[in-house]
Amino acid sequence: MELRVLNHGVPVELLESLKDSAHSFFSLPPEKKAIYLTGLSPSPLIKYGTSFVPEKEKALEWKDYISMVYSNDEDALQYWPNQCKEVALEYLKLASKLVKDLVEILMDNLGVKLDESKIEGLLGMRMVNMNYYPACPNPELTVGVGRHSDMGAITVLLQDGIGGLYVKVEGDNDDDTNKGEWLEIPPIHGALVINIGDTLQILSNGKYKSAEHRVRTTNTQSRVSVPVFTLPNPTEVIVPLPEVVKKDGLARYRQVIFQDYMKNFFGNAHAGKKSLDFATIKSA
Ligand SMILES: O=C(O)CCC(=O)C(=O)O
Numbered sequence: 001m002e003l004r005v006l007n008h009g010v011p012v013e014l015l016e017s018l019k020d021s022a023h024s025f026f027s028l029p030p031e032k033k034a035i036y037l038t039g040l041s042p043s044p045l046i047k048y049g050t051s052f053v054p055e056k057e058k059a060l061e062w063k064d065y066i067s068m069v070y071s072n073d074e075d076a077l078q079y080w081p082n083q084c085k086e087v088a089l090e091y092l093k094l095a096s097k098l099v100k101d102l103v104e105i106l107m108d109n110l111g112v113k114l115d116e117s118k119i120e121g122l123l124g125m126r127m128v129n130m131n132y133y134p135a136c137p138n139p140e141l142t143v144g145v146g147r148h149s150d151m152g153a154i155t156v157l158l159q160d161g162i163g164g165l166y167v168k169v170e171g172d173n174d175d176d177t178n179k180g181e182w183l184e185i186p187p188i189h190g191a192l193v194i195n196i197g198d199t200l201q202i203l204s205n206g207k208y209k210s211a212e213h214r215v216r217t218t219n220t221q222s223r224v225s226v227p228v229f230t231l232p233n234p235t236e237v238i239v240p241l242p243e244v245v246k247k248d249g250l251a252r253y254r255q256v257i258f259q260d261y262m263k264n265f266f267g268n269a270h271a272g273k274k275s276l277d278f279a280t281i282k283s284a
């Protein structure tokens with residue numbers, strides 16, 4: 001499931017500053033960015049890298065990224081890169097509020113009321129990434145990001161005006177006309193893209209489907225995007241909600257500890273929604 005929202009509570013000026021600050025970070029000389037590489041980074045919560053899991057990929061994705069995990073304001077302002085820390089922190093806070101509101105609506109729609117501590121457990125890990133896709137001389141030979149779904153609860157995504165984000169039409173029935181097709185999500189000024197992640201698919205016993213998406217490269221201009229990921233705390237137990245299982249008559253997913261799910265996710269190259277196999281109960 002994937003949607004775009006305009007009335008999201010994040011000021012348009014902040015969205016503009018985020019894109020500018022992503023460009024300022026990625027246009028730094030390589031040695032200034034390299035200080036954030038794994039093993040060198042001043043904090044384990046900041047990571048600069050390329051592609052997704054380079055050691056597992058046959059071909060690297062055409063992108064660099066910086067990932068900033070939130071622990072508290074003080075750490076963020078101390079360790080996140082100067083080029084983007086203030087705007088990234090403000091965006092993370094506003095996006096988290098939006099996610100909380102959306103989760104409440106989605107749960108309500110399932111007839112479920114989660115208590116504060118459960119919501120905190122499900123959305124407790126938060127991070128802002130900045131992705132940079134350099135212009136590519138041969139876009140037909142590369143991918144920006146391979147097809148995948150995000151593993152967490154909900155992703156709030158800012159894309160710039162270049163375009164190139166595609167989402168796969170899931171469709172509930174085999175006769176849905178465009179089921180399986182890839183739809184481009186054209187950029188809309190001031191809008192944010194919302195992606196449902198695997199965690200909500202498991203929790204809802206498959207009622208909410210995580211959005212399978214990918215990004216193509218272009219040869220004209222570089223592109224930036226800025227996702228906020230909300231994910232469960234590593235020790236959180238993820239399992240279909242009992243109220244939904246009762247209605248459905250069976251559980252489609254087994255119980256997983258989120259850190260195991262994450263380890264499996266990062267242990268494989270992007271491969272569509274294969275990530276969910278880790279938790280799926282195969283019917284006989
Ligand atoms: O760049 C984009 O529009 C999407 C990036 C993405 O899917 C991700 O970082 O998980």
Ligand SMILES: [Fe+2]
Nearest residue numbers: 148149150213
């Ligand atoms: Fe994604």
